[in-house]
Amino acid sequence: MKQETMDTLLSVHELSVARGGLSILCDVSFDLFPGQALVLRGRNGIGKTTLLRCLAGLQPVLNGTIDVGADAIAYASHADGIKSMLSVAENLRFWAQVFGTTDIETALVAFDLVALRDRMAGTLSAGQKRRLSLARLVVSGRPIWALDEPTVSLDQASCLLFAQAVQTHLDAAGAAIIATHIDLGVNGQVLQLDPYAATSNTGVPSGFDEAFL
Amino acid sequence: MLEQKQKESTKKPMSIWEYANPTKFLRLSARLLPVLWICAATFIVGGLIWGFFFTPDDYRQGSTVKIIYLHVPSALMAINAWFMMLVSSLVWVVRRHHVSALAAKAAAPVGLVMTLIALLTGAIWGQPMWGTWWAWDPRLTSFLVLFLFYVGYIALWQAVDDSDAAADLTSILCLVGSVFAVLSRYAVNFWNQGLHQGASLSLDKEKNVADVFAYPLYMCMAGFILLFLALVFYRTGTEIRLRRIAALIARERRVI
Amino acid sequence: MRALLIRDLRLAMRAGGGFGLGLAFFLIVVVLVPFAVGPDTSALAVIAPGILWLGALLSCLLSLDRILALDWEDGSLDLLATSPLPLEAVMGVKAVVHWLTTGVPLVLAAPVLGILLNLPSQGIIWIMLSLGLGTPALSIIGVFGAALTVGFKRGGLLLSLLVMPLYVPTLIFGAEVARRGSQGMAVETPFVMLAGITAGSLALMPIACAAVVRVNLR
Numbered sequence: 001m002k003q004e005t006m007d008t009l010l011s012v013h014e015l016s017v018a019r020g021g022l023s024i025l026c027d028v029s030f031d032l033f034p035g036q037a038l039v040l041r042g043r044n045g046i047g048k049t050t051l052l053r054c055l056a057g058l059q060p061v062l063n064g065t066i067d068v069g070a071d072a073i074a075y076a077s078h079a080d081g082i083k084s085m086l087s088v089a090e091n092l093r094f095w096a097q098v099f100g101t102t103d104i105e106t107a108l109v110a111f112d113l114v115a116l117r118d119r120m121a122g123t124l125s126a127g128q129k130r131r132l133s134l135a136r137l138v139v140s141g142r143p144i145w146a147l148d149e150p151t152v153s154l155d156q157a158s159c160l161l162f163a164q165a166v167q168t169h170l171d172a173a174g175a176a177i178i179a180t181h182i183d184l185g186v187n188g189q190v191l192q193l194d195p196y197a198a199t200s201n202t203g204v205p206s207g208f209d210e211a212f213l
Numbered sequence: 214m215l216e217q218k219q220k221e222s223t224k225k226p227m228s229i230w231e232y233a234n235p236t237k238f239l240r241l242s243a244r245l246l247p248v249l250w251i252c253a254a255t256f257i258v259g260g261l262i263w264g265f266f267f268t269p270d271d272y273r274q275g276s277t278v279k280i281i282y283l284h285v286p287s288a289l290m291a292i293n294a295w296f297m298m299l300v301s302s303l304v305w306v307v308r309r310h311h312v313s314a315l316a317a318k319a320a321a322p323v324g325l326v327m328t329l330i331a332l333l334t335g336a337i338w339g340q341p342m343w344g345t346w347w348a349w350d351p352r353l354t355s356f357l358v359l360f361l362f363y364v365g366y367i368a369l370w371q372a373v374d375d376s377d378a379a380a381d382l383t384s385i386l387c388l389v390g391s392v393f394a395v396l397s398r399y400a401v402n403f404w405n406q407g408l409h410q411g412a413s414l415s416l417d418k419e420k421n422v423a424d425v426f427a428y429p430l431y432m433c434m435a436g437f438i439l440l441f442l443a444l445v446f447y448r449t450g451t452e453i454r455l456r457r458i459a460a461l462i463a464r465e466r467r468v469i
Numbered sequence: 470m471r472a473l474l475i476r477d478l479r480l481a482m483r484a485g486g487g488f489g490l491g492l493a494f495f496l497i498v499v500v501l502v503p504f505a506v507g508p509d510t511s512a513l514a515v516i517a518p519g520i521l522w523l524g525a526l527l528s529c530l531l532s533l534d535r536i537l538a539l540d541w542e543d544g545s546l547d548l549l550a551t552s553p554l555p556l557e558a559v560m561g562v563k564a565v566v567h568w569l570t571t572g573v574p575l576v577l578a579a580p581v582l583g584i585l586l587n588l589p590s591q592g593i594i595w596i597m598l599s600l601g602l603g604t605p606a607l608s609i610i611g612v613f614g615a616a617l618t619v620g621f622k623r624g625g626l627l628l629s630l631l632v633m634p635l636y637v638p639t640l641i642f643g644a645e646v647a648r649r650g651s652q653g654m655a656v657e658t659p660f661v662m663l664a665g666i667t668a669g670s671l672a673l674m675p676i677a678c679a680a681v682v683r684v685n686l687r
Contacts, residue, residue, distance in 0.1 A: 020374075020375060020463070021375060021376065021377060021460070021463065022460075022463045022464070053687070056551050057551060058547060058550060058551065058686050058687055059686075059687040060687065071553050073551070074551075075547070075548070075551045077544050077547050077548075078544070079542075079543055079544025079547070080543065080544060081543055081544040081545040081547065081548045082543060082545075083476070083480060083543070083545070084543075085479075085480055085483040085484050086476070086479065086480065086483075090476075090479075093472075094472055094473075094476045095548075095552075097471075097472030098472055098473065098549075098552045098553065098554055099552060099553060100553065136548075358634055358637055361630075361633065361634040362634050364630065365630050365631045365633075365634060368627055368630055368631070369617065369627065369631060372618075372621055372624075372627050373621075378684050378685070378687070381680075381681075381684040382617055382681060382684055382685070385617075385677055385680055385681050385684075386617060386631065388677075389613065389635070389674075389677050390634070390635070393634065393635045393637070393638060394634075396637075396638040396666065397634070397637045397638050397641075399638075399662075400637065400638040400641040400642055400662070401637075401641065403641070403642075403645070403658070403659070403662075404641045404645060
């Protein structure tokens with residue numbers, strides 16, 4: 001891990017995160033470089049989602065630091081975030097405008113949505129919705145993708161499409177951090193979160209509010 | 214070296230934020246509470262007995278005036294409880310001391326009850342004086358609005374599971390609510406003057422209360438302030454212990 | 470921000486109910502009042518401004534929980550919070566959309582319903598003006614309430630409970646403008662106060678809304 005000379009996109013140092021007022025992960029550290037994919041693994045409830053939400057800035061961290069450029073992370077949660085009363089193209093174009101980009105064709109092609117572009121998103125199948133949701137990452141134009149179980153309800157062909165899209169993103173000096181259980185076939189490192197699980201003795205910040213933790 | 218040491222030793226005991234530490238707070242309140250309870254009881258009982266039995270009847274209102282000894286102190290505390298909640302909400306938002314947020318939570322029901330007492334005694338007083346239980350007098354109306362604010366604030370605390378989130382949400386509600394409560398006060402004043410020219414039903418009696426009535430009133434007010442402090446200290450302690458229990462249970466459950 | 474505005478307006482139009490529901494509720498409230506208080510036209514004329522304001526306020530209240538709940542359910546609120554748009558602006562846009570879909574139709578419907586209530590003709594212009602000036606405040610305060618309760622299991626009732634006291638000053642000054650206007654009295658003071666509340670709320674409430682949404686998202 002002597003790659004410090006390269007510019008890290010994301011650097012996490014001794015991060016502890018909490019869910020429901022209880023620390024669940026302690027002292028997680030990793031760096032993410034351009035072109036690198038990091039796969040988060042660990043049993044259910046270990047805190048993969050919480051970690052990703054902290055990285056995305058939705059949740060405050062308990063301890064430690066996250067060094068990341070402003071507006072660098074595109075976050076994709078369990079939920080698709082799709083408006084069923086808008087067409088596929090309208091959904092994508094909206095997010096493109098929000099992120100200040102214009103091109104939605106690349107994303108439509110990458111996730112095989114061209115034929116569906118004028119369909120109402122509400123009439124799509126679960127897997128198709130998922131593809132549309134992932135296509136949003138492409139139009140966001142952000143360097144780091146933070147993905148929470150991205151392959152849920154995707155069939156094998158779609159998983160392959162997704163892996164290709166991630167690879168394209170990595171080749172363009174992007175990076176991805178993915179919480180998943182399946183093998184994507186993307187060359188990347190695996191971060192096993194189980195050893196970082198907080199026990200009753202770790203993650204108790206000594207000091208001021210010790211009576212509450 | 215010596216200078217530094219001196220600085221530290223003078224700095225540490227001076228900070229009032231020390232008492233935002235829950236264990237320190239509990240220790241302090243354990244020492245303060247007996248004193249507060251006794252003083253509050255003495256002042257309230259003394260003030261009420263003095264006021265009820267050792268003051269002359271008012272030449273105009275007869276003995277009904279004596280409800281003032283409950284009405285005015287509770288009204289005073291109804292407003293000041295909200296003010297205290299505003300201050301401790303601000304402390305929570307700025308400095309994030311849990312005790313501060315819990316103190317605001319603890320004060321809310323006390324303030325609510327004070328508001329209710331003020332409204333009820335106002336109605337009981339208003340019946341013989343004005344011949345009606347309720348008038349849309351600016352003061353009464355503002356207290357009714359204040360009552361609604363208390364209900365909303367407490368309901369929000371109840372509705373949120375995560376206690377930090379609840380503290381954040383209620384603090385912001387308290388800040389925003391305070392602004393709108395002041396606006397409501399002004400609006401209600403304006404609105405009622407619009408209805409009855411020159412507000413004939415004014416509660417402004419304190420201004421010309423004679424000394425003979427005033428001293429027991431001051432005593433009751435002091436008693437209510439002490440009672441409020443005692444209740445808030447007591448309830449904050451309860452809230453701290455509840456938080457502590459919840460944290461312990463949560464930790465216990467994780468050890469598998 | 471314009472993209473969000475256009476998207477939300479488009480959604481309101483396509484989903485239906487956005488424009489119509491509040492308006493229908495307003496109509497029903499106003500039509501029911503004469504049945505309750507009696508058909509005496511002179512009595513109705515006196516209370517007409519108050520009824521119209523109360524009806525408008527209730528219709529606003531009815532549509533508040535939809536402002537953020539839909540975005541929260543499908544996860545777009547998370548995504549908006551992580552997007553380059555400042556959350557304050559998102560909240561402001563939400564209020565604008567709510568005003569355009571609820572407030573504006575109410576303002577336009579008020580004269581017609583005013584005639585039903587025998588509102589004097591000079592009152593019609595004042596009810597429109599006061600509603601036009603006051604409903605933006607109702608919308609942004611409503612967004613604050615919706616933001617406070619977003620994601621709650623039974624947030625609807627709590628939302629009304631929290632928002633109602635916050636509506637008191639707007640209601641008092643707004644109804645006062647309409648009442649005084651319809652009786653030919655001077656309206657400057659309540660008018661200025663109403664404008665002040667609206668301006669102040671529009672300027673400051675988005676900050677509170679964004680702060681509250683951030684808390685509720687974590």
